[in-house]
Structure formats: C-alpha cells, structure tokens
Amino acid sequence: MDTSGDLRVSDAEREPVIQRLQDAYAEGRLDEDEFDMRVQLAITARTRRDLGAVTQDLVPAPARLVAWDGGSPTGGPPTGEDRMLAAAAHAVAVPTLFVGPLVLMLLSGKRSEYVRRQAAEAVNFQLTLLLVTIVTLGIGGVVYAVAWVLAAVAAVFALTGQTFRYPWILRLVK
Template identity: 35%
Template sequence: MSVAVHDPTPPPTPYGRGWPVRYGPQNNHLRLTHADRDAVAHLLKEAYAEGRLDTDEFEERLEAAMGAKVHGDLEPLLSDLIPEGTPVHSPPAAQQPSSPPSSSERVTALIGHYSGYFVSALGPLAVLLINGNSSAFVRRHVVEALNFQLTFIVGSMVLWFFSWLVLPLVAWGFMLLGWMFLPMVAGLVAVFGGRWKYPFTWRPIKEDQGEPGRP
C-alpha cells in the first residue's frame, strides 16, 4: 500500500524575476496589470500542458483571466492549481524604449560617417576604437560606416582588376557615386538620431560585438 507524502514546499514559480503578484483577501481589490494577466495565462498554459486542465476548462479560464479587472477575479481560476498565497511572478517586462541619443553621441556618429571622406576605413575604425564601446548608438553608426568603407575598398579592388571590361568600370562608377553621397545622408540621419543601413554593403564587422550602452 502506497502512502502519499505531503510536501509543504510550494511549487516553483515559472519566473524568477518580475513584479510579485500575491493572491489573498487583502489584495483582492487591487487592479490588475497586463503583466499580472500574462503571468496567470502562463500558469494556465502550464496546467493545460500537464493535463490538469482539459481543453474546455483551459479556454474558459484563459478567457476569464484576460478579462479580469482585479486580483479577486483571478483567485477562482488558480485556487485548485497553486496554493493560496503563493507568489506568482510575471514574465520579464519588455525592454523599455531607449532614451534619445545625446548631442555628443550624434556628433560622434556624424564624424564616423564623414571621416571616411578623408581617410577611408581608417576614420570610422578610429572612432570605433575610441568611442565604439561607450554608446550603442555611436557603435551602430560607426560600424555601419566602417563596413561601407570596407565594401568600397574591396569592391574597387575587384572591379579594377576587371577594368578591361566595360561593365565592371560602369559598376565602379556607381560605387563611386554612392561613396560620395551615401555617407552624407548617413551623417544627416545620425544628427537627427535615426538609424541607417547602407545599401549593398558587406558587413564583416558586427555591431553587437561587445556593445554596451543603449540598445
């Protein structure tokens, strides 16, 4: 004859971080947040996956959870799934929008783009080595400028190797026009705090390598 052993330890909660949401009479009147509803929806999905809820029960409870207004509305949905008072942690909040880049960051990004006019890839590379790890905004623009300059250098070498053909020479002419005007546009985009991707660019340098600061 088997004897059931009661384990007083509450089951682990699905999330280790987040805002604690406790269910109990003292909090039944509190209004719910979207994160609270998402946490309960996650518990219901886990219970359904484990077979503790059938399809009809799961759909009914999930619909009720999404329409709940206060904590008291959720208590009947969880009372037979988790012990009363067990903290339910909501999923990690979505990353908040980053603050706008500062004026110094915009100027540095502008220099990264325009420096290619004077020393080709060495300009963006120098800015990247000096300031690339201080701001994600600066790194994003400077890495893009560096990749563009590398693309122009490598593309020019390849096309000039076949310069005895007419088509490669025409293609290099378009590349030269892009080299003349695209960094100018990219610099203006950086000044206004926007993002920029050079067209037809080879990207051997990745912007997410050691990228601190703003996302």
C-alpha cells in the first residue's frame, strides 16, 4: 500500500507547484479565478496527494522549470564552471555595477540556467542600489559598502552551488 500521498508537505514542496501554476497562467492554460483558487489550494495543501491534485490536469513542466533547486536545466547540479561563472557574476558587480553581471547573463546564461539566474539576481541587486542612490540624490551611495559584503557572500554561495537571493530588492530582470 502506497502511503507517500499521505505524507505532509513543506513550503519547499509547495514552491515548485506554485511556480508551475504561474507558468500555466502565463501560458493561458488557467484564467485568473482558477489561478487564484489553485494557488490558495497549493498554499493550504497538507499532504502530497492534496498538492498533486492542484496541477494534475496541467501539461508537465519542461525540465528547466523542474530544476527549481538551482541545478542545471537537465535537473543535475551545476558544474564547476557554472559555479565559477555564477560567483564571478556577483563579484564583478562590485567594480562594474550592473554591467558585468548583465554581460555574463547574456553570454553564459544561454548555456546554463544556474548562471543566468545568479547573474540576473546580481543585476537586480545592482539596479536596486542604483535607483536608491538616484532617488536619495546620492546619499544612498553609502549602501554600496554593504553591497560589497553581500556580493562576497553571494559569490561564496554560488561557488558552493547554492542559490542566493538578495533581500529587499526589485526583481526587474528575470
């Protein structure tokens, strides 16, 4: 008797389901009311069976959407080269602001989803800092000292193959 459907789900198990619902909504497979209802069902799901029922009638997600844990598009872990390029995307942002990570995202992001996501995160962080500096007429530039520390932390995360998300930023680039 298979009881795996009766196991309780965690937030980490809900996230890819909600992402799949967002993709299905963007693809036009769900209307707004049904999307809202299914997201609510996913958020309140208690068991794997409850969670599975939310996306049961949707086309399976492509492999690149399933790799939500930061792995390669095939679902495997990022390669050493991917980790180095992702770390470089965070580190090069210190002297170049958003330009360096943007170049890495456009060049290396085509072959590695992991590098693309980490470079996009660095671009978003730098754009947010730039906007804060402009809006505060330069006073926000003091925040750049904190940016160097966060960029170093993000680079270490990327080197270990983990996904890093900067807190409190505008995510303008996906």
